[in-house]
Amino acid sequence: MPDFASLMDSAAFAERLGDLLRQRVAPGLPLSGGAVSLVGAGPGDPGLLTLRAMHRIMTAEVVLYDNLVGPEVLALIAPAAERHYVGKKAAQHALPQAEVNAWLVTLAQSGKRVVRLKGGDPFIFGRGGEEMEALLAAGVPVEVVPGITAATGCAAFAGIPLTHRDWAQSVTFATGHLKDGLQDLDWAGLARPNQTVVFYMGVSAAGGIAEALIAQGRAAETPVAVIYHGTRPDQKVLIATLDTLAQKINAGGLKPPALLIVGEVVRLYQPNAASGI
Numbered sequence: 001m002p003d004f005a006s007l008m009d010s011a012a013f014a015e016r017l018g019d020l021l022r023q024r025v026a027p028g029l030p031l032s033g034g035a036v037s038l039v040g041a042g043p044g045d046p047g048l049l050t051l052r053a054m055h056r057i058m059t060a061e062v063v064l065y066d067n068l069v070g071p072e073v074l075a076l077i078a079p080a081a082e083r084h085y086v087g088k089k090a091a092q093h094a095l096p097q098a099e100v101n102a103w104l105v106t107l108a109q110s111g112k113r114v115v116r117l118k119g120g121d122p123f124i125f126g127r128g129g130e131e132m133e134a135l136l137a138a139g140v141p142v143e144v145v146p147g148i149t150a151a152t153g154c155a156a157f158a159g160i161p162l163t164h165r166d167w168a169q170s171v172t173f174a175t176g177h178l179k180d181g182l183q184d185l186d187w188a189g190l191a192r193p194n195q196t197v198v199f200y201m202g203v204s205a206a207g208g209i210a211e212a213l214i215a216q217g218r219a220a221e222t223p224v225a226v227i228y229h230g231t232r233p234d235q236k237v238l239i240a241t242l243d244t245l246a247q248k249i250n251a252g253g254l255k256p257p258a259l260l261i262v263g264e265v266v267r268l269y270q271p272n273a274a275s276g277i
């Protein structure tokens with residue numbers, strides 16, 4: 001059995017990978033004429049990109065990317081390709097969504113192979129659905145390349161199983177960035193036991209989220225993990241309970257982007273998980 005390094009260098013390995021890329025990864029979009037790939041870049045670690053995402057990023061003529069896409073992933077863009085930052089940070093919109101949609105349409109109609117690159121999965125709290133609708137309405141060919149969303153990627157990387165036969169029979173992804181305040185969510189449903197709830201964009205509202213869950217009956221001592229920059233070299237994981245969450249986030253100075261994972265499964269957190277935490 002060859003060791004891993006010599007296997008990677010071997011002609012047989014390159015041939016197998018080449019076949020896979022040619023037969024299963026490259027097909028998808030028309031090779032000529034403009035088109036847009038809505039590509040999920042995963043939670044940050046470039047090793048968590050899909051092969052198709054890697055292929056589309058490396059062969060794009062123009063890439064529009066947001067602020068959750070890490071530098072190692074951006075480094076895959078061809079030097080000759082155009083790249084434009086169109087991302088948003090909370091309360092600081094770099095470019096209105098309608099302008100991003102219109103730009104994608106114009107680029108594709110000018111014959112470019114465009115990648116719209118987003119953190120995580122393009123269809124989970126990523127406005128990928130709105131972009132797809134705008135492109136299809138304009139008659140632009142579009143494909144979607146799924147990515148590992150932050151909830152599954154960051155949790156698994158930290159050794160937290162989002163479901164577990166003993167602790168959680170379901171998992172819900174919710175946004176903590178609420179248009180009309182806390183009344184936007186079904187707190188009674190989210191507070192039920194035996195489930196995990198993952199809040200995206202929930203750091204700023206963490207105190208209100210914890211209070212709403214406790215008010216609807218979730219135990220105050222329910223564990224919560226806050227994962228900042230999950231899967232990245234500067235990842236931080238903070239463990240709290242619902243009643244200590246706001247105070248611990250303040251004391252730890254944790255800022256977005258971070259996820260809140262609420263539920264008993266957090267007790268299984270592995271600071272030394274195989275993913276290298």
Ligand SMILES: C[S@@+](CC[C@H](N)C(=O)[O-])C[C@H]1O[C@@H](n2cnc3c(N)ncnc32)[C@H](O)[C@@H]1O
Binds near residue numbers: 068124227232
């Ligand atoms: C606009 S949402 C985009 C989610 C993305 N489409 C996905 O599927 O992961 C941005 C939020 O995702 C979460 N997020 C994304 N990447 C993360 C990471 N590497 N670590 C922690 N949270 C992350 C944070 O809650 C952040 O505020």
